[in-house]
Amino acid sequence: MPDQTITPELLLRGYAAGIFPMAQGRDDPEIHWIDPRRRGILPLDGFHISRSLRRTILTCGWTVTIDTAFAETLQGCADRPETWINAPIFALYTDLHTAGFAHSLEVWEGQTLVGGVYGVTLGAAFFGESMFSRRTDASKLALAYAVHRLRAGGFSLFDTQFLTPHLASLGGVEITRFDYRRRLSTALERSARFAPEGYCPSPSDVAGPSTGAGSAGVTQRSTQTS
Template identity: 70%
Template sequence: MDAALLTPDHLLRGYAMGIFPMAQSRDDPQVHWLDPRQRGILPLDGFHISRSLAQRIRRAQWQVRADTDFEAVVRGCADREETWISDRILALYLDLHRRGFAHSIEVWDGPDLVGGVYGVVLGAAFFGESMFSRRTDASKLALAWTVHRLQAGGFTLFDTQFLTPHLASLGAVEIPREVYHRRLARALQQGADFAPPGYCPSPSEVAASSSGGVSTTSGGV
């Protein structure tokens, strides 16, 4: 599809159908819709926080925020030699963010954005689009905070699109296309909140969340 003709509503309808857009390169004038035979998901009750990552979450002097600089997160994800995030795709996700359908989790070291995750939300589904890291483990830390927030907000599906070795090490798995579509249909019929009332966890709560319930109160993002 010609990227110039694509609208934010096209994106939302595509996600609701179980397909997602990608460009083949930064300068690709086309957007291609994908529906992989095997779909990557990150089970929200199966996210693996290793001992070393838990220590990093507890001890890092970084600040974790949500939606304070969505554009910078997308640009950080696109800041690589080869990227599927074209200028048109960037503009579309910025529009979705302004409309409340796209969100970012950001890791800050003082004034510097050092890592982050962004994605799209519909119903109780979170469609993870991309993540980046400018410090060791910054993207893992962003992902841990994202999972914790989704659990607290009542989300039931975290779509990672593809399964990479990095995501597999954190608990992500592949499921067949037809199973994904069934799970998506159920998630779209449910409600969830990316900013649940009173949500302010401490780093220790996030570090411990892979082995127990989620607390929504006390000190963090």
């Protein structure tokens, strides 16, 4: 049901209870709580890196950062013909980012933002909200770096809310509401860090074993944020 009085604090309680907010469109002033019967997740130990994505990671020359362009990443995710990101949601997640609960991972081609993903962290759970791509495989590369980061930081749950064909191709699966809440409860009892101390992966780290050397890999720049 719609709720126009959602605050950042209430938003976090909603995530902890297993629900999340969406608007019906960018011009819809209302926010609705969503509690799907089946939930999409991206298993952190089952992310699939195809041969073409591995090649992109190793040779693209893009730069990956975190928390350096949160608003721009959110805007990139909303920049499509139809979006559930309305003005209240934009403001709420910007406030969550300021409070240290919402994070972005950005992909840059020179000074141009070409892809990214953002989400919310609670305990050892990462609630992936949205991603965007302005270059082939940019969003897939963002997810590959995000999964690697979450594993290094001690996360146990990557919630994608729904399962799309795009996410399924990367190893995403769908689970029941009961199973999701069981995993969520376990994750909330643990601690994790989105920016673990000293974390600075190479492209070959993210691409996985037996990938060979890339001639122009991704440069990793991180803003250390808990």
